[in-house]
Amino acid sequence: xxxxxxxxxxxxxxxxxxxxxxxxxxxxxxxxxxxxxxxxxxxxxxxxxxxxxxxxxxxxxxxxxxxxxxxxxxxxxxxxxxxxxxxxxxxxxxxxxxxxxxxxxxxxxxxxxxxxxxxxxxxxxxxxxxxxxxxxxxxxxxxxxxxxxxxxxxxxxxxxxxxxxxxxxxxxxxxxxxxxxxxxxxxxxxxxxxxxxxxxxxxxxxxxxxxxxxxxxxxxxxxxxxxxxxxxxxxxxxxxxxxxxxxxxxxxxxxxxxxxxxxxxxxxxxxxx
Amino acid sequence: xxxxxxxxxxxxxxxxxxxxxxxxxxxxxxxxxxxxxxxxxxxxxxxxxxxxxxxxxxxxxxxxxxxxxxxxxxxxxxxxxxxxxxxxxxxxxxxxxxxxxxxxxxxxxxxxxxxxxxxxxxxxxxxxxxxxxxxxxxxxxxxxxxxxxxxxxxxxxxxxxxxxxxxxxxxxxxxxxxxxxxxxxxxxxxxxxxxxxxxxxxxxxxxxxxxxxxxxxxxxxxxxxxxxxxxxxxxxxxxxxxxxxxxxxxxxxxxxxxx
Amino acid sequence: xxxxxxxxxxxxxxxxxxxxxxxxxxxxxxxxxxxxxxxxxxxxxxxxxxxxxxxxxxxxxxxxxxxxxxxxxxxxxxxxxxxxxxxxxxxxxxxxxxxxxxxxxxxxxxxxxxxxxxxxxxxxxxxxxxxxxxxxxxxxxxxxxxxxxxxxxxxxxxxxxxxxxxxxxxxxxxxxxxxxxxxxxxxxxxxxxxxxxxxxxxxxxxxxxxxxxxxxxxxxxxxxxxxxxxxxxxxxxxxxxxxxxxxxxxxxxxxxxxxxxxxxxxxxxxxxxxxxxxxxxxxxxxxxxxxxxxxxxxxxxxxxxxxxxxxxxxxxxxxxxxxxxxxxxxxxxxxx
Numbered sequence: 100x101x102x103x104x105x106x107x108x109x110x111x112x113x114x115x116x117x118x119x120x121x122x123x124x125x126x127x128x129x130x131x132x133x134x135x136x137x138x139x140x141x142x143x144x145x146x147x148x149x150x151x152x153x154x155x156x157x158x159x160x161x162x163x164x165x166x167x168x169x170x171x172x173x174x175x176x177x178x179x180x181x182x183x184x185x186x187x188x189x190x191x192x193x194x195x196x197x198x199x200x201x202x203x204x205x206x207x208x209x210x211x212x213x214x215x216x217x218x219x220x221x222x223x224x225x226x227x228x229x230x231x232x233x234x235x236x237x238x239x240x241x242x243x244x245x246x247x248x249x250x251x252x253x254x255x256x257x258x259x260x261x262x263x264x265x266x267x268x269x270x271x272x273x274x275x276x277x278x279x280x281x282x283x284x285x286x287x288x289x290x291x292x293x294x295x296x297x298x299x300x301x302x303x304x305x306x307x308x309x310x311x312x313x314x315x316x317x318x319x320x321x322x323x324x325x326x327x328x329x330x331x332x333x334x335x336x337x338x339x340x341x342x343x344x345x346x347x348x349x350x351x352x353x354x355x356x357x358x359x360x361x362x363x364x365x366x367x368x369x370x371x372x
Numbered sequence: 373x374x375x376x377x378x379x380x381x382x383x384x385x386x387x388x389x390x391x392x393x394x395x396x397x398x399x400x401x402x403x404x405x406x407x408x409x410x411x412x413x414x415x416x417x418x419x420x421x422x423x424x425x426x427x428x429x430x431x432x433x434x435x436x437x438x439x440x441x442x443x444x445x446x447x448x449x450x451x452x453x454x455x456x457x458x459x460x461x462x463x464x465x466x467x468x469x470x471x472x473x474x475x476x477x478x479x480x481x482x483x484x485x486x487x488x489x490x491x492x493x494x495x496x497x498x499x500x501x502x503x504x505x506x507x508x509x510x511x512x513x514x515x516x517x518x519x520x521x522x523x524x525x526x527x528x529x530x531x532x533x534x535x536x537x538x539x540x541x542x543x544x545x546x547x548x549x550x551x552x553x554x555x556x557x558x559x560x561x562x563x564x565x566x567x568x569x570x571x572x573x574x575x576x577x578x579x580x581x582x583x584x585x586x587x588x589x590x591x592x593x594x595x596x597x598x599x600x601x602x603x604x605x606x607x608x609x610x611x612x613x614x615x616x617x618x619x620x621x622x623x624x625x626x627x628x629x630x631x
Numbered sequence: 632x633x634x635x636x637x638x639x640x641x642x643x644x645x646x647x648x649x650x651x652x653x654x655x656x657x658x659x660x661x662x663x664x665x666x667x668x669x670x671x672x673x674x675x676x677x678x679x680x681x682x683x684x685x686x687x688x689x690x691x692x693x694x695x696x697x698x699x700x701x702x703x704x705x706x707x708x709x710x711x712x713x714x715x716x717x718x719x720x721x722x723x724x725x726x727x728x729x730x731x732x733x734x735x736x737x738x739x740x741x742x743x744x745x746x747x748x749x750x751x752x753x754x755x756x757x758x759x760x761x762x763x764x765x766x767x768x769x770x771x772x773x774x775x776x777x778x779x780x781x782x783x784x785x786x787x788x789x790x791x792x793x794x795x796x797x798x799x800x801x802x803x804x805x806x807x808x809x810x811x812x813x814x815x816x817x818x819x820x821x822x823x824x825x826x827x828x829x830x831x832x833x834x835x836x837x838x839x840x841x842x843x844x845x846x847x848x849x850x851x852x853x854x855x856x857x858x859x860x861x862x863x864x865x866x867x868x869x870x871x872x873x874x875x876x877x878x879x880x881x882x883x884x885x886x887x888x889x890x891x892x893x894x895x896x897x898x899x900x901x902x903x904x905x906x907x908x909x910x911x912x913x914x915x916x917x918x919x920x921x922x923x924x925x926x927x928x929x930x931x932x933x934x935x936x937x938x939x940x941x942x943x944x945x946x947x948x949x950x951x952x953x954x955x956x957x958x959x960x961x962x963x964x965x966x967x
Binding site: 103104106107108109110111112113114115117118119121122123124125126128129130175178179182183185186194196197198200201203204205206207208209211212213215216222252255256259309313315316319320330333334337343346350353354357358 | 379380382383386387389390391393394396397400450451453454456457458460461462463464465469472473475476478479480481482483484486487488490491492506507509510513517567570571573574577578588591592595603604607608610611614615617618622
């Protein structure tokens with residue numbers, strides 16, 4: 100009954116054509132701007148971009164924060180996932196729901212709270228001053244730390260979800276078996292849990308890393324123009340200087356990094372085997 | 373038991389980190405003073421109420437709602453047939469089509485907004501709203517296809533074959549047998565799409581103009597000018613809205629099955 | 632007790648608020664093969680996990696070879712456990728699975744290789760050393776799981792439902808295998824099962840459990856021929872258990888007259904002890920099943936259902952036939 104492939108194609112094409120024409124095409128053209136100078140193909144745009152120290156700083160900073168958020172969220176993620184998976188049914192559902200909840204809320208709202216917490220008159224500073232650890236408020240906002248915290252809060256749930264899913268699929272009794280064979284908890288993690296959940300780690304890691312690379316709101320609100328990341332830089336270049344070449348370069352770099360991260364992580368996962 | 377305590381501690385601290393900030397925002401919005409402080413000096417609902425009176429918030433809210441609702445509906449109109457085709461047929465270029473439809477998730481939103489602005493709005497005279505609409509539809513489409521595919525995957529194809537043998541036309545079989553059974557999947561896709569579109573920011577950054585702003589963008593520019601608790605109140609309200617929608621969905625649909 | 636190798640003393644086990652085993656005392660002898668037998672929910676698996684250290688007792692003491700291990704964590708108890716699900720590591724080859732515990736002990740590589748090869752040889756899996764568990768059959772996986780535990784030379788080997796997942800022929804093979812291993816190594820083995828036939832075939836002693844308490848402890852002979860309670864009798868095949876009330880036998884649905892000096896208690900008959908075709912009682916045949924050597928009947932009598940079985944060669948009856956039957960006192964089991 101489903102042999103008429105033409106029919107099937109006709110059903111699927113509208114969606115594909117819509118996306119291709121109205122979405123991918125304009126994006127493709129934008130990316131190509133990065134390869135053009137005065138109408139002809141050239142890599143000059145990239146060279147110019149890469150040679151400016153500001154751009155280099157922003158690029159490295161974006162990578163660094165992306166990696167840091169990924170690693171920290173993996174550590175916290177595994178700890179949480181392990182605890183969640185060992186909870187009984189009712190509690191597990193509730194806790195899991197609470198973890199997923201923030202994902203449904205606008206990133207603007209999620210990031211804004213940090214202003215209240217990390218600002219000069221915010222909770223953290225109030226506590227620090229009242230505990231006598233410092234006489235004047237420390238500047239936390241508009242530093243890399245603030246952006247790091249904001250990004251971590253934003254993407255941690257993704258890592259947790261991914262790891263919980265992976266850990267739920269562990270073969271039955273494998274952990275008690277390792278224990279009875281003499282493994283302490285660290286060995287159980289490195290020799291059993293890690294190898295068997297590495298797909299979940301790759302998925303979570305990719306989501307967190309690419310998410311952090313391409314974040315706009317959090318760096319914009321918590322970093323401002325003092326802590327520029329690639330996307331906030333892009334916005335600035337276009338808005339302030341109409342610099343579409345830079346925009347194209349950054350866009351291409353971002354997309355390449357996203358794909359690259361994905362492939363690299365997959366290779367690592369396969370190699371560990 | 374030691375491990376249970378440790379477990380509670382780990383989960384508790386993590387949840388505090390993830391959700392604590394909301395509680396703070398909700399409370400900060402209740403501040404009676406004129407500035408954003410925490411703990412708030414005095415409790416008052418004035419900022420929550422003020423949110424409803426700011427005209428630009430009302431307009432941008434309306435726009436965001438419009439995009440979320442109609443963008444998602446369009447995405448479903450395009451996506452349901454596509455999901456059906458991919459899961460039931462063996463179409464040529466299936467992988468390519470799947471990749472194309474899923475691509476919007478990978479492209480950073482800000483690039484999308486900029487690209488549409490430059491190549492559709494300016495040269496072809498598309499209105500900003502139209503461009504926004506198309507961008508949001510394309511963004512929701514992958515989710516729609518994925519959720520509906522998952523829902524279709526749970527249905528065996530013998531049902532349609534049985535219907536046809538009993539005399540139904542193909543379309544009839546689809547309407548009478550498939551649609552009713554994927555209802556909750558479609559609804560789940562709608563809610564997921566709605567929330568995704570409503571909370572979307574980067575795409576809308578460049579696609580805004582006088583009177584045309586999505587709510588999150590409006591909030592961002594408001595934040596740059598004023599530092600009063602109304603943004604906190606608005607954030608809290610939006611958070612409630614999203615949470616309520618998802619909560620209702622979970623209660624009535626068992627949402628998590630499809631995502 | 633000096634005789635006792637594994638001793639459980641006033642052991643109380645609970646999951647959260649619900650107590651599974653209230654107060655258990657059990658002494659397992661060195662080198663014996665003992666079965667924890669009972670229906671699901673009776674606590675046998677919980678006890679096994681407690682011995683392994685995967686579960687902390689609410690109160691009480693566990694000792695292995697004279698050493699109090701109640702507070703010792705699972706990875707330091709020297710106990711082996713073959714899980715019902717086998718719990719093999721899917722990402723490791725058969726060789727590496729067996730080597731897992733040995734590697735943790737940081738033994739020299741040559742020694743590990745020797746022990747693993749020997750272990751695989753013992754269970755007949757030497758030729759599959761490089762395969763992953765997913766590429767092996769169910770029976771092979773179980774033997775691999777057994778090898779993995781044996782190679783650690785544990786003081787006690789625990790087995791969770793070792794024969795339940797296997798088909799009839801594999802079951803026989805595995806049974807023989809386990810007995811052979813036990814004879815060769817002299818390891819103390821505790822296995823958990825819900826199948827009385829398994830327990831009877833394998834065990835030196837059987838612990839019959841019900842609701843977390845020991846119903847009866849004894850040799851297979853004792854349990855099979857002299858069960859002490861109604862539950863035990865029913866479990867070991869006395870399918871007709873009737874209460875003695877004055878001069879009648881009382882069943883679910885009525886009574887049969889009976890002459891006996893016994894005051895109160897129960898009398899139980901195996902289906903084979905019921906004679907069909909001759910006797911003072913009357914019943915209607917409701918079910919007949921041919922079982923090779925025997926023919927099994929379900930009779931409806933005044934007292935309720937009576938299960939009988941006669942040699943296949945005897946005259947047979949059909950559904951609906953009204954037959955005479957007897958419950959001979961000399962074949963009855965007395966229960967208090």
